[in-house]
Amino acid sequence: MSKKKVSLKDIAQKAGVSTALVSYVLSGKEKESRVGKEIAVEIKKIAKDLNYQPNHLAKSLRSGKTFTIGLIIADLSNPFFANIARIVEDEARNSGYTVIIGSSDEQAEKSWDLLNVLINRHVDGFIIVSSEGSEKQVYHLKEMNIPFVLLDRHFAEIQTDFVTINNFKASYDAGAHLIENGYQHIGLIAYKSNLFHMKERIRGYLHALKEHQLVMHKHWLKEIRFNYIEKEVKAAIDDMLSADIPVEAIIFATYGLAVNGLKYINERQLNVPADLAIVSFGQAEGFDLYYCPITYLKQPMEDLGKTAVELLVKKLKNPEQGMQQILMEAKLMIRDSSTIKVAT
C-alpha cells in the first residue's frame, strides 16, 4: 500500500529530463541555471502531483548541514528547563531547525557523552546549559569550529556567545527588596558550585547586605551539594534558624532549592512570612499553590530561549557572525512571602 518515496529521479523520468534539471528547478535555481520556462513549470507540476518530499538525509550528506540543533540542558524534568526546551524547540522549528534534547543531570561526564552523540549525529550547532566542570567541552567545540551558544550559564574565563540573566543584579534585587521591607537577618541557600552564575548569585546577595551596612553572619550563607539536596537544605534551614542571630528571611538561589526548602518549612510548621520571609529564583506553578504566594525572580524564559536560538541560527547562516554576550534582566515579582514587615 505505502507507495514508496518519490525521488528526483522519478520526477525526472516522468518529465523526460535529467535529475539535474529537476534539482535546479525544485531548489529555486532555475534562473541561475537558465532552465527552460515550460519545462520548469512542468517539473513543478509533476513534483506537486507526486507529492515530492526531498530526502533530508541525502541533502544533509551532500551539504554537511542537517538543520538540526543539539540542546543540552541540566534536566528536562525540571520545569525551568522544560520550559526553556519548549521555547527553543518551537523557535527552532520556526527557523526550519529540528532540536535534539539531552539531559546532563548536571554531570559533566554525561554532558560530554551527549555532546559526542550529537556531534556524531551531525547537529549543526548547540545550545548548552553548561554543567560544572564542562569547560573542556566548550574548548572542544571551539576547536572543532562547531557553533554554539551557552544558555543560562557561562564561564567567566572563556570567551563564548551566551545568553543569561544578570544573576548578580537579580540576587542583589532580592536582597535589597527584603532589606527595604524591614528584614535585616537574611540568609541565602545556594548550590555549592564553581559555576559562574551561582557565584554571581552569592555575590549579589553579599553586595546587597554590604551596601545596606548589614553584617553577614556566617551561618546565613549555605552552599548545598546538589546530590544531597534534601538532607542539606533541611540542615541549612535548621542551622540558620538556630544561629545566635537567626534569619528572618531566606533567599533560595534556585527553584529546586526552594521546593525542598518550602516543603521542610511546611514540615516544621513555620509560617511564611510571619516566621520566615521567602524570596526565590525561578518560577513554576508550584509557587502558585503555596498558601502564601512566593516572591520570586522571574526570568524572561521566552526571551532567553528565543534569543539563544536566534543567535545560534545567525551564526549558522553566517559563520563570520561576531560573538555576542547577552545579559537579560530578571524581574522581581513581589508577592506576600516577603512583604509583611513594614519598611523601616
Next chain:
Amino acid sequence: MSKKKVSLKDIAQKAGVSTALVSYVLSGKEKESRVGKEIAVEIKKIAKDLNYQPNHLAKSLRSGKTFTIGLIIADLSNPFFANIARIVEDEARNSGYTVIIGSSDEQAEKSWDLLNVLINRHVDGFIIVSSEGSEKQVYHLKEMNIPFVLLDRHFAEIQTDFVTINNFKASYDAGAHLIENGYQHIGLIAYKSNLFHMKERIRGYLHALKEHQLVMHKHWLKEIRFNYIEKEVKAAIDDMLSADIPVEAIIFATYGLAVNGLKYINERQLNVPADLAIVSFGQAEGFDLYYCPITYLKQPMEDLGKTAVELLVKKLKNPEQGMQQILMEAKLMIRDSSTIKVAT
C-alpha cells in the same frame, strides 16, 4: 585546526586496501566476508588511531534506518509530559536511539504538522500522546507502515499498540476512596473531550458513585474546555459549591485542572479538606508545596515511558512483532486532602 572527519576511504588509503574491506571489518562482518586476520587487525588499529566515527547520515541514507524516534506529546512545559519525555529520551538513548520531541498543544493540526516534519526527517518510529481528533494521523501511520506506539491515551475504535494506565480503575479508585472516607457529595472536574482516557475517567467516577448507591447530581460533573481552563474551572467550582446539594469533595481529572482549581480554592479561602476534600490525577512537586498534602493518583511514569520505548524498539527490530496493548495501574497516594471525614 579542526582536523576534518575521517572516512572509510581515509582508513582504506592508509591501510592500502579498498573501502569495502574496511567496511567489512569495522561492521564486524570479517568472518562472513573472510577478511584476512592480519589486515583486519591492522584496519582496526588504524581506525582507532584516527578516531574514526562512522557517518550516521551516510549509513542512514543507505540503510533507510536513522535510529531516531519521534516523540509527540501534548506540551513539554507540562511536568507530566516533561517527565515522560525525560524517561523516553534516556531509555531510547540506552537502546541506541535518538529522540526528537514535539509539542502538539493538544491541537490535532499541530500534531499533524509535527508528524510530517518528523516523517520527513525519516524517524524510524513514533511514540505519540494523541490529541483529540487525530485519528486520521494514526490511520496514516498505519498505512505508511511506520511503527508507532500510543502513550497515555489511545483510541477505543482503532487497533494499535499502546501503553496507558487503566483510567477507569484509577478514577473509580479515587471515587471509592472518598466514599469510604465518608464523602457522599463528590464532584469531578474533567476536560470536555472525546479522548478515550477522559471518557474513562468520567466513567470510573460515575461507576464509583453508582456502585455505592449514590445518586449523582447534575451539577457535580463538569467538563472544562481546554482553552478556557481558568475561567471555566472557577465557574465549575462556584457552581458545584452553590448547587442545592453542594459537593464536599472534588476529583480533578488532570494535574493541570488541579493546579487551576487549587489556586482558586486558595483564592476563595476555602480550607482543604475541611471545606472541600481533594483527589487529583497526576503528580508534580506542586502538590508537595500545598499546605495540605494532596491525595493523588500516581501514574507509573517510569514504567510507562520505558515500556513504550521497549515496545517500539521491539517493533523496529522486528516488524513482525505482534500488537501489544498494555494497561498499567495508577496508585492512589492517600494523603491529608481526602481523609478528614471519618468513615461511616
Next chain:
DNA sequence: ATTTTTTGTTTAAACGATTAAGCTTACATT
C-alpha cells in the same frame, strides 16, 4: 557564411557507507 555567444540540457563526480558480484591467487583434489 562563419564565428561567437547564449540558451537549455546532460554527464558525471561527490557526499560516506554498504554489499553483491567478480577477480586473483593459492591450495587441495583427482
Next chain:
DNA sequence: AATGTAAGCTTAATCGTTTAAACAAAAAAT
C-alpha cells in the same frame, strides 16, 4: 597435469541530492 574450491581482496552499484563542467543547438554578431 588438470580441475575444483576456497581464501582474500577489489569493483562497482546503490541510497538521493547537488553542482561544476561539458555539450549541443539556436541566436546573434561578424
